[in-house]
Amino acid sequence: MPELPEVETIARGVDARVRGDRIVEAWFSGYREPFKTGAAKQAKGLEDKVFLAVHRTGKHIVCELGVGRSSAAGSGEEPTAQWIVHLGMTGRLLVTRPEAPVEAHTHARLRLKSGREVRFVDPRRFGRLEYRELHRAKAFAGAGLEPLTVGEEEFAALFRGRTLAIKAALLNQSLLTGVGNIYADESLYRAGIRPRRAAGRLTRAELRRLRRSLVEVLEHAIRLGGSSVSDYVDAEGVRGFFQLEHNVYQRAGEACRRCGTAIRRIVVGGRSTHYCPVCQH
DNA sequence: CATTTCACCTGGTGGC
């Protein structure tokens, strides 16, 4: 489901609701070992930990956990563990009242001292949960570079010599982390670049435009709370509004907002791809 | 190695 702006929105929402709160009890469905860390081990590790902070890395939500001994919980305490949540296509991380009805496909429930509950719901089960003890493992870091902070030079270097389509390159999480299908299409439209162009053949000017467009599109989407085409709901249960401003994504056959030409849908790297044949070259 | 394809899942939609 969610790409960088949605994950950022969710992480901020969850952070605001759970920071300083203590996990009293953790429950996991046992549908398989869905998680990078086994359910029993994960539950055991999470219980009695305090949420120090929740933030985003790429498309991952990273919860920093500690023992909570500081007088003011969450103020400067060093995390001893991390709970890492990837939402896959349909995952949601909700903070609810405990009496809220438990939805189908709820795979994790963390009961908090405040009485609230954190729930992970994921019908398609593409999501992943991981628990890390920081004295045993390194802190989580995405494989690729963060699109919001990558420099012009580093950005250009990612694509040098590559023959694959620029759209496929944008989706490769080991190059850039956080870009998914919506924002790849939207940023290529904004930059005026066709999705099938070979990544290594883009000119310096095009690479400059692409990086700038990507940052602008992502930041604008974050301001609007992300996109909700079908089932994205943020931590507060409020839907994002960026989908109202999509220029090409899921607009096949509709008029380009700039030139009026019908938006085309093609498949690139196995993913549905949308572009304007006149505005993009 | 780089690149492409496909399996992993459930649910919604639209055609017949």
Place this chain on the structure above:
DNA sequence: TGCCACCAGGTGAAAT
């Protein structure tokens, strides 16, 4: 109403 094909914001393993 039912059945079926196709689609979906992601990834990682297998094939090429």
